[in-house]
Amino acid sequence: QLQLQESGPGLVKPSETLSLTCTVSGGSISSSSYYWGWIRQPPGKGLEWIGSIYYSGSTYYNPSLKSRVTISVDTSKNQFSLKLSSVTAADTAVYYCASGGFAFDIWGQGTMVTVSS
Amino acid sequence: DIQMTQSPSSLSASVGDRVTITCQASQDISNYLNWYQQKPGKAPKLLIYDASNLETGVPSRFSGSGSGTDFTFTISSLQPEDIATYYCQQYDNLPTWTFGQGTKVEIK
Numbered sequence: 681q682l683q684l685q686e687s688g689p690g691l692v693k694p695s696e697t698l699s700l701t702c703t704v705s706g707g708s709i710s711s712s713s714y715y716w717g718w719i720r721q722p723p724g725k726g727l728e729w730i731g732s733i734y735y736s737g738s739t740y741y742n743p744s745l746k747s748r749v750t751i752s753v754d755t756s757k758n759q760f761s762l763k764l765s766s767v768t769a770a771d772t773a774v775y776y777c778a779s780g781g782f783a784f785d786i787w788g789q790g791t792m793v794t795v796s797s
Numbered sequence: 798d799i800q801m802t803q804s805p806s807s808l809s810a811s812v813g814d815r816v817t818i819t820c821q822a823s824q825d826i827s828n829y830l831n832w833y834q835q836k837p838g839k840a841p842k843l844l845i846y847d848a849s850n851l852e853t854g855v856p857s858r859f860s861g862s863g864s865g866t867d868f869t870f871t872i873s874s875l876q877p878e879d880i881a882t883y884y885c886q887q888y889d890n891l892p893t894w895t896f897g898q899g900t901k902v903e904i905k
Binding site: 776790 | 798829839840841843852884886891893894896897898899
């Protein structure tokens with residue numbers, strides 16, 4: 681049973697880079713025809729897809745965030761990561777990692793990231 | 798960009814009621830639509846994929862229909878455990894995804 685777990689700092693200063701990691705267990709990140717993605721949810725608001733990386737390594741980003749987002753994969757650690765640069769208070773949210781084909785059928789529990797000085 | 802418009806934004810219904818949520822796409826997305834349930838403090842859960850296919854293990858009181866630009870999500874008989882926010886998600890321009898704004902379902 682595939683499981684995902686987010687990890688990273690819960691507090692990031694404005695203008696700095698938010699960095700999160702998603703650890704995959706119960707399967708190999710490189711052996712499945714999955715998209716591995718990041719989705720966020722600001723407090724009290726809806727879901728926003730940030731970006732995804734295909735098992736082949738190709739990346740895809742939300743156009744509204746593309747200039748600030750980098751998603752990468754570390755197959756040796758069975759992890760994929762999110763970097764969001766130049767953060768502001770508007771980037772405060774619960775960040776989820778998720779996986780699937782055309783739908784995200786496996787989700788991590790989410791991690792709250794607050795942007796504040 | 799494809800925009801997804803969900804309605805209503807919230808609703809209140811009695812246990813046993815039939816509940817319907819609609820999702821409209823700004824352009825034809827065929828059947829490339831998923832529905833998720835999110836309970837407070839929890840990650841979203843996939844309920845319906847490809848507009849009308851029930852994910853394994855999901856109760857049959859949940860259903861989805863539609864194609865093109867207009868989609869419907871239905872709970873045939875609302876149960877107390879169905880209190881949640883429901884989101885549609887399109888993937889017509891895969892591999893990018895767009896969520897609707899969400900519909901919060903409460904018990905009257």
